[in-house]
Amino acid sequence: MNNKQVSSQLNQLADLMELKGENPFKVNAYRKAARAVENSRQALDELEKGPEELPGVGKGTAAAIQEIMNTGTLEALQNLLEELPTGLPELMKIPGLGPKSIHVLYRDLGVKNMEELENVLTEGEVRKLPGFGEKKEKKILEGILRMKERPARFLLIHALPVAETLEKRLMEHPDVQRVKPAGSLRRMKETVKDIDLVVATERPTAVGEWIVSMPEVKEVINHGETKVSVVVGMGIDIQVDFRLVEPRHFITALLHFTGSTEHNVRIRQRAKEFGWKVNEYGIVDSENERELTFTEEKEVYQQLQCPFVIPELREDRGEMDVPGERLPQVLQEGDIRGDLHMHTRWSDGSASVKEMALAAQKRGYEYIAITDHSKSLKVAGGLKEDDLKRQREEIDAVNEELDGITVLAGIEMDILPDGRLDFSDQVLSELDLVIASVHSSFRQSRDRMTRRILNAIENPFVHIIAHPTGRLINRRDPYEVDLDRIFEAAAETKTILELNANPNRLDLSDVNLKKAKEAYGIHFSINTDAHAPEMFSFIRLGISTARRGWLEPEDVVNTYSLEALRKRLKAIRNA
DNA sequence: GCCGTTTTCGGCCCGACTGTTTTCAGTCG
Structure with missing residues (x-):
């Protein structure tokens, strides 16, 4: 039972208690305990004085945590699960509908799930309830529609250009003095629910009117004195909250x-x-x-x-x-000196070695590693041993031709389903950089997947494990794997773990980066996994994720000089 | 349920907006 599993049970308990109408402060206490467990750098069974060591965990929640660790679950949670209909928690996802209203709908109309809610809404039953009315009925219906039409959270990379466009456009308005995106977008979270823009203006009413009249506005959700919420269609249909504040309040509003x-x-x-x-x-x-x-x-x-x-x-x-x-002296964009994971036309990339090298040079990089796929990944045109030899000749020629940038010859080698590696040690020993990663059989048991990756980590010729959990944000969960054992083994063998900067991956995640650094002293490489030169720009997301994970330049090997990097790679083969 | 060199009881971050209400509750971030 790991921290994540314990905290998710505590959160589930809090959700159900809230629906039942329990004291909100009590509910919050469980949420706080769940967060403390999730953010703890230590595993729960490693805490000397037990869970009560954690901030916000007292007698009651400590007992609950103990119970989950001992029995796998909580009696209180099981009771609530039996007592409340299984379809009730999902109603919490409807914007504008909260626990109090759901409780009344359940108590007075027997609403047990989304379908039954839609029925009583269309039958006009809801407006008759105390505290409800026609408008609220309509609002809930619209909320259901919105929820069904749009994803719950958008990838940061899709929301960023919308925020930047709106920021620029607002700045051109004569009554606007300052604009800045806020919210999870400014914190560079991997996904965002909506976009918040703080706007400094002496004329909030005029600016508010102007906002709701923008041609891209598809729906006005709120339109008050200082807060305007709309849905815009700009590539994606996303909610944007504008906060209109007096210029002297701008900074505290932004905060x-x-x-x-x-x-x-x-x-x-x-x-x-x-x-x-x-x-x-x-x-x-x-x-x-x-x-x-x-x-x-x-x-x-x-x-x-x-x-x-x-x-x-x-x-x-x-x-x-x-x-x-x-507090960490976090990474800056200029700290990155090279990219160690990318593909070319040799496998499934769209550019040549030279084109990638030139694009990297343009970004000011000092080195890159070409790491095409290996032979078993047939869908991506993986390279065989003799392809590698011919590719090396091309890389040598590019190095000969170009000044100021060094191209390392590497591979992104598949870790096969049975844990074997795709190339022999002999072949690997001839490469400058070896990345190993999982691209198949994602659904293996936790134990098998863990052993599979450990096998790669323990091979002295493997330098980096790429996208260590295999997740695709919003699309595929991480595979089952014992990350603590991975971190432990990587620390021992000095193996580098990747922070894959592809906006769909961001793998390792911010939370895992922090833990791997603090509890195990792992080193990382932030790579874009670019399949085309323009994908180098993903590094921005990698850097922000690294910052969220409290990483500093010395934790990240591709901030090193080429000489220091080579030394670091050598240390792996000698570990 | 948690917490405390002003506290072991009485707080728990704070305000905007909306809708259903004649002074406030629910929801949101």
Whole structure:
């Protein structure tokens, strides 16, 4: 039973308690405990004094955690699962419908699932309930429609251009002074539910009117004095919340809407210690009602006597608990000196070795590694041993021709379903860089998959394990694998783990990166896995994910000079 | 349910918007 499994049971319990109408603070206590478990760098059975060591975990939740670890589940959870209809939790996903309303719908109309809810809505039963009315009925129906039409969360890479376009367009409006995206998009989370834009203006009403009249607006969800929510169709149909604030409130509003909620809670608790209140308008002294405003976010943190926290770290994963000097000096875009995972026309890429090298050079890189697929991956035109030899000749020629960039000869080698590797040690020993990865039989048992990957890690010729969990965001779950054993073995053999920067992968994830670094001292390589030169731009997402994972330049081998990188690779073969 | 050198009880971040209400509850972030 790992931390993730325990926390998901606690969360499930909290969800059901909420639906039942339990004390919201009690519900929150379980959610908080779930988060503490998930974010703990230690496994639960490694905590010396038990779960109560974790922040926000007391007697009650510690007992619940123990029960899950001992029995695999919780009696309280099982009871609620039996008591409440299985179709009730999914109703929570309907925007505008919360636990209180669902409770009433269930109690008074016997609504047990989505289908029954749609029935009573169309029959006009809902408007008769106390606290409900015609408009609310309509709102719920629209909410169901919205939920069905759109994915719950969009890939960051799809939302970013929408935010950037709107930002630029708003800046051109004469009444707008400043605009900045906030929310999970600014924190560069891998997926976002909607886009938040904070807008500084002296004329919120005029700007609000202008926003709802934009041609791309498909639907107006809210239109108040300071908050306008719309759905825009700009490549994707996504909700955008505009917060219209006075210029002097811009910074505290930006801080507020950047979140995360959990980080905001910590900020406000901190302010309380000084007798202050933080809201989107500033910091207010509770005694004399004096309001402080700011021109930079840094000043707010300074006022609260905390170190400045960059948006990517604002998740309450420890950033408010460590002294400033222990916050990571996170990676910057310019720190990356090369890309160690890419494909060419030799397998399933669309460019030549030289074209990739030229594109990398243009980005200012000092080196790249060409890592086409290996022979077993037939769908991708994997290379055989003699192909590798001919490719090496081409790489040598490019190195001869081009100055200022070095092309390493590598491979992305399949780890076969039975754990064998696709090439012999003899072949691997002749390559500058060997990446190993799983591309088949994703549904093997946890034990088998773990042993399969361990086998690759233990091979001294394997330098990097690519996309270690195999997940595709929104499309395919990570395969079952014991990551702790993977991390342990990688630490021992000095094997590098990849942060694959492809926007669909971002694998390892932010949470796993942090854990692998802090608990095991792993080194990483941030690679784009580019199949065409323009895909080098994915590095931006890799860097932001690395920042979210608290990585610093020394944790990432492709920030090293070529010489230092070669040394690091050599250390693997000698480990 | 958790938490506390002002507290072992009484708080728990804070405000906007909407809809159903005549002063507030639910939802959201």
